[in-house]
Amino acid sequence: MAKDPVRVLVTGAAGQIGYALVPMIARGVMLGPDQPVILHMLDIPPAAESLNGVKMELVDAAFPLLKGVVATTDVVEACTGVNIAVMVGGFPRKEGMERKDVMSKNVSIYKSQASALEKHAAANCKVLVVANPANTNALILKEFAPSIPEKNISCLTRLDHNRALGQISERLNVQVSDVKNVIIWGNHSSTQYPDVNHATVNTTAGEKAVRELVADDAWLNGEFIKTVQQRGAAIIKARKLSSALSAASAACDHIRDWVLGTPEGTWVSMGVYSDGSYNVPAGLIYSFPVTCQNGEWKIVQGLSIDEFSRKKLDLTADELSEEKALAYSCLS
Numbered sequence: 001m002a003k004d005p006v007r008v009l010v011t012g013a014a015g016q017i018g019y020a021l022v023p024m025i026a027r028g029v030m031l032g033p034d035q036p037v038i039l040h041m042l043d044i045p046p047a048a049e050s051l052n053g054v055k056m057e058l059v060d061a062a063f064p065l066l067k068g069v070v071a072t073t074d075v076v077e078a079c080t081g082v083n084i085a086v087m088v089g090g091f092p093r094k095e096g097m098e099r100k101d102v103m104s105k106n107v108s109i110y111k112s113q114a115s116a117l118e119k120h121a122a123a124n125c126k127v128l129v130v131a132n133p134a135n136t137n138a139l140i141l142k143e144f145a146p147s148i149p150e151k152n153i154s155c156l157t158r159l160d161h162n163r164a165l166g167q168i169s170e171r172l173n174v175q176v177s178d179v180k181n182v183i184i185w186g187n188h189s190s191t192q193y194p195d196v197n198h199a200t201v202n203t204t205a206g207e208k209a210v211r212e213l214v215a216d217d218a219w220l221n222g223e224f225i226k227t228v229q230q231r232g233a234a235i236i237k238a239r240k241l242s243s244a245l246s247a248a249s250a251a252c253d254h255i256r257d258w259v260l261g262t263p264e265g266t267w268v269s270m271g272v273y274s275d276g277s278y279n280v281p282a283g284l285i286y287s288f289p290v291t292c293q294n295g296e297w298k299i300v301q302g303l304s305i306d307e308f309s310r311k312k313l314d315l316t317a318d319e320l321s322e323e324k325a326l327a328y329s330c331l332s
């Protein structure tokens with residue numbers, strides 16, 4: 001029997017991530033090849049005409065799984081009945097700007113959209129915040145939508161996770177699909193900590209530790225970390241625009257694994273509400289290694305954290321605490 005359609009909201013849908021993301025969702029990349037979807041696309045009035053153009057293209061693409069499109073500048077209409085909300089709307093960072101510069105513009109958007117989601121989304125709606133500062137926008141959304149369970153609110157660090165997999169795969173000249181269990185800890189910013197201490201590669205001789213195969217701690221503790229931390233800025237420098245296709249693809253990976261589950265023995269990175277695991281202060285949205293089953297994520301417990309890692313986990317937590325304070329000062 002055909003499944004009922006799932007309603008997926010994409011905010012900022014007329015923007016560049018939106019343009020890459022909506023066809024992926026309509027093709028089943030996010031929720032699977034047998035899951036019909038109804039797309040809800042929200043943008044602001046100056047982008048209304050462009051948004052309507054995206055809607056026209058979705059119709060023209062004749063996606064078999066796409067059962068309807070709502071394109072609107074009305075936040076209530078956009079949020080009504082949605083099962084999944086991918087929050088991309090906001091102002092992106094331009095060359096030379098730090099994430100903090102975009103903070104005040106974006107947190108106020110997330111405060112007001114929190115209430116719309118709380119009132120109008122379907123019960124148990126899963127929320128993914130992509131727009132920067134992603135962790136702090138997600139935290140503001142959580143705080144101003146108190147009736148949405150905190151386990152349903154997340155932010156995107158899967159792009160960073162995928163970037164780390166990509167760097168290891170290039171360095172070792174192995175298939176990216178054979179590399180797993182890297183971790184992104186903390187903020188989706190240049191203080192994030194890409195950690196390979198538990199990562200492995202599937203080889204013809206079985207699973208091997210990434211650290212053993214790379215056999216170059218100086219590279220792993222230096223250039224590798226920096227490359228992943230700075231990748232967003234490098235893309236902006238090269239394209240004069242921030243990453244879009246990789247961000248859209250990572251958003252699909254994030255929701256797919258959350259809804260359909262992570263493969264046995266594999267974890268992924270998600271920005272989620274900290275419960276104090278790994279001595280990360282509770283009350284921040286922090287990226288952890290998680291496994292997902294039956295639509296719920298769980299932080300992977302018991303991983304060893306050496307002194308080098310501990311400092312990096314704390315540094316990015318400190319930045320998130322500062323961002324939280326700054327966000328509140330922007331809102332007051």
Ligand SMILES: NC(=O)c1ccc[n+]([C@@H]2O[C@H](COP(=O)([O-])OP(=O)(O)OC[C@H]3O[C@@H](n4cnc5c(N)ncnc54)[C@H](O)[C@@H]3O)[C@@H](O)[C@H]2O)c1
Pocket residue numbers: 011012013014015016017018042043044047088089090091092093109129130131132133134156157159160188242243244247
């Ligand atoms: N977490 C990540 O990994 C990641 C990766 C890449 C980009 N980003 C962030 O994603 C966001 C979107 O990036 P982009 O390149 O698509 O930007 P963009 O400027 O191309 O698109 C953003 C869209 O949001 C719309 N918008 C602005 N205010 C809105 C509001 N109140 N409600 C609904 N829509 C609104 C704009 O009109 C625009 O169409 C940025 O904040 C960017 O920094 C995050």
Ligand SMILES: O=C(O)C[C@H](O)C(=O)O
Pocket residue numbers: 093132159231232233235242243
């Ligand atoms: O770095 C940015 O501001 C863009 C985006 O968050 C990215 O990681 O590509």
